Amino acid sequence: MHVIVFYDIEVKRVQKVHKLMKRYLNWVQNSVFEGELTEGKFEEMKSELKKRLKLEFDSVIIYKLGDMKYTAREIIGIEKNDMDNLL
Amino acid sequence: MHVIVFYDIEVKRVQKVHKLMKRYLNWVQNSVFEGELTEGKFEEMKSELKKRLKLEFDSVIIYKLGDMKYTAREIIGIEKNDMDNLL
Numbered sequence: 090m091h092v093i094v095f096y097d098i099e100v101k102r103v104q105k106v107h108k109l110m111k112r113y114l115n116w117v118q119n120s121v122f123e124g125e126l127t128e129g130k131f132e133e134m135k136s137e138l139k140k141r142l143k144l145e146f147d148s149v150i151i152y153k154l155g156d157m158k159y160t161a162r163e164i165i166g167i168e169k170n171d172m173d174n175l176l
Numbered sequence: 177m178h179v180i181v182f183y184d185i186e187v188k189r190v191q192k193v194h195k196l197m198k199r200y201l202n203w204v205q206n207s208v209f210e211g212e213l214t215e216g217k218f219e220e221m222k223s224e225l226k227k228r229l230k231l232e233f234d235s236v237i238i239y240k241l242g243d244m245k246y247t248a249r250e251i252i253g254i255e256k257n258d259m260d261n262l263l
Binding site: 090093095097098117118119120121135138139142143144145146147148149150151152153154155159160161162163164165166167 | 177180182184185204205206207208222225226229230231232233234235236237238239240241242246247248249250251252253254
């Protein structure tokens, strides 16, 4: 399935979560990731995420697009994933 | 079409952009909006956005899902749009 994930979490947990997400998906922008996952990997990712979040403070939203991809992705302004190679 | 928009912009422009986006879409989370738009409204929104952004610093990503909606949306952690009723 194709998924888009974005998180809104406290700064002190950002790096840990970012690192985890990169194991499963592609980085799109600051706190946005997307990519293809099997159902098994998807469940694994969620379980790993939950270990790293403080659920009373943090928020992660996941859009599951099933097998369909979106029609288009447009970016207004700068592309923020230039750092990808550095991490 | 169904669109999901998220922005990563400088704090001083957040309120202005948030206010604009609420004219077109529903607020999901901090910097995430989604909803249904006609092609005309979509173009209008983009044009209004561009007026309010500094394109060399800000970044807005738009996913167009066409007429299909996503299969599911899941939230891990807290729902951050409790304020929705207040705005």
